Amino acid sequence: MLSHPQSLNAALIPGTLRRVxxxxxxxxxxxxxxxxxxxxxxxxxxxxxxxxxxxxxxxxxxxxxxxxxxxxxxxxxxxxxxxSPPDPDPSRAFTRANHLAFDIDPQLFDTALEVLKLHQIRIDHGPVTRPTGRGIYFYDPDGFLIEIRCDPN
Missing domain, CATH: 3.10.180.10 (2,3-Dihydroxybiphenyl 1,2-Dioxygenase, domain 1)
Structure with a gap:
C-alpha cells in the first residue's frame, strides 16, 4: 500500500499498459x-x-x-x-460496460450490415455516419451491445 501523500498522484508510466x-x-x-x-x-x-x-x-x-x-x-x-440481466429489455443498460466495438475495413462495412440482417440480429441503432466514420450497434445473444465501425472512406 502507498503510504505518503505524494503517492496519491502516483500513476503508471505512460506505455506501461501495452494492449488489451x-x-x-x-x-x-x-x-x-x-x-x-x-x-x-x-x-x-x-x-x-x-x-x-x-x-x-x-x-x-x-x-x-x-x-x-x-x-x-x-x-x-x-x-x-x-x-439474467436486471432488466430483460437490452436497450436499458444492465452493466457498467457500454459496448464492445470491432473495427472493419470501410469497404466491408455494408457486407457486415447484410450479414447482421441475414441472421436477424437485433439492431439497436444505425447505421450511423459521423465524422469519425460509420457504425452499427446491435446486441449479442445476452443483450450486450456490440458495435461494428469503420473509419471514414
Missing part, C-alpha cells in the same frame, strides 16, 4: 454465443493447443470458450447458465 490482453464476457447459452461470435462475427475460436493453459480444463468442461480477433485480442466467454 483479453475481454471476458458472461454468457447464458454457450452454444448460442459460440455460434454468434464464431459463425456470425467470424472470430477464430481457439481450440486444442491454442487454448491458454490456464483455461484448458474449463474449455474441456464447456464452461469457457475463447475467440481471438485478427489483432490478437482474446474474447473469453464464461458460461453462466443462471445469468
Amino acid at each position: 490482453h483479453h475481454i471476458a464476457l458472461n454468457v447464458k447459452d454457450m452454444q448460442v454465443s459460440r455460434h454468434f461470435y464464431g459463425n456470425i462475427l467470424g472470430l477464430h475460436e481457439l481450440t486444442g493447443d491454442e487454448v491458454p493453459k490456464t483455461l484448458v480444463d474449463l474449455v474441456a468442461a464447456g464452461k469457457v470458450a475463447n475467440f481471438v480477433t485478427p489483432d490478437g485480442t482474446v474474447i473469453d466467454l464464461f458460461w453462466e447458465p443462471d445469468l
Whole structure:
C-alpha cells in the first residue's frame, strides 16, 4: 500500500499498459454465443493447443470458450447458465460496460450490415455516419451491445 501523500498522484508510466490482453464476457447459452461470435462475427475460436493453459480444463468442461480477433485480442466467454440481466429489455443498460466495438475495413462495412440482417440480429441503432466514420450497434445473444465501425472512406 502507498503510504505518503505524494503517492496519491502516483500513476503508471505512460506505455506501461501495452494492449488489451483479453475481454471476458458472461454468457447464458454457450452454444448460442459460440455460434454468434464464431459463425456470425467470424472470430477464430481457439481450440486444442491454442487454448491458454490456464483455461484448458474449463474449455474441456464447456464452461469457457475463447475467440481471438485478427489483432490478437482474446474474447473469453464464461458460461453462466443462471445469468439474467436486471432488466430483460437490452436497450436499458444492465452493466457498467457500454459496448464492445470491432473495427472493419470501410469497404466491408455494408457486407457486415447484410450479414447482421441475414441472421436477424437485433439492431439497436444505425447505421450511423459521423465524422469519425460509420457504425452499427446491435446486441449479442445476452443483450450486450456490440458495435461494428469503420473509419471514414
